[in-house]
Amino acid sequence: MSTDGDYVYDEATGEWLSPEDAAARAQAGSAIEVRDSLGNLLQDGDSVTLIKDLTVKGAGQTLKRGTVIKTIRLTGDAQEIDCRYPGIKGLVLRAEFVKKV
Numbered sequence: 001m002s003t004d005g006d007y008v009y010d011e012a013t014g015e016w017l018s019p020e021d022a023a024a025r026a027q028a029g030s031a032i033e034v035r036d037s038l039g040n041l042l043q044d045g046d047s048v049t050l051i052k053d054l055t056v057k058g059a060g061q062t063l064k065r066g067t068v069i070k071t072i073r074l075t076g077d078a079q080e081i082d083c084r085y086p087g088i089k090g091l092v093l094r095a096e097f098v099k100k101v
Helices: 019-030
Strands: 002-004 007-010 015-017 048-050 054-056 061-063 080-085 088-094 098-100
Touching (some): 007 019, 015 019
Antiparallel strands (some): 007 015, 048 098
16 A cells, blocks of 8 residues: 555555545454354454364374363464464464364
């Protein structure tokens, strides 16, 4: 986006926008909704349960169905969540394999 006086030119749409409209579009564009396997909206800090057994690559471990993962973090990708689990560093799960507790 480039500015010209009181308006901002949005290069993606080819429109001149007021600074307030440009800020609102930028904020709306950065808000990604992450939904679990049942369609529930996930947020940072939520707890989730695995809906199937998952083999963790590189860890030589399988997380069993029903395992509760606490305090997830959203990654900015609509299908990936970052979480911690004892013995596994850098665990990233696909949202399609979890449900909100």
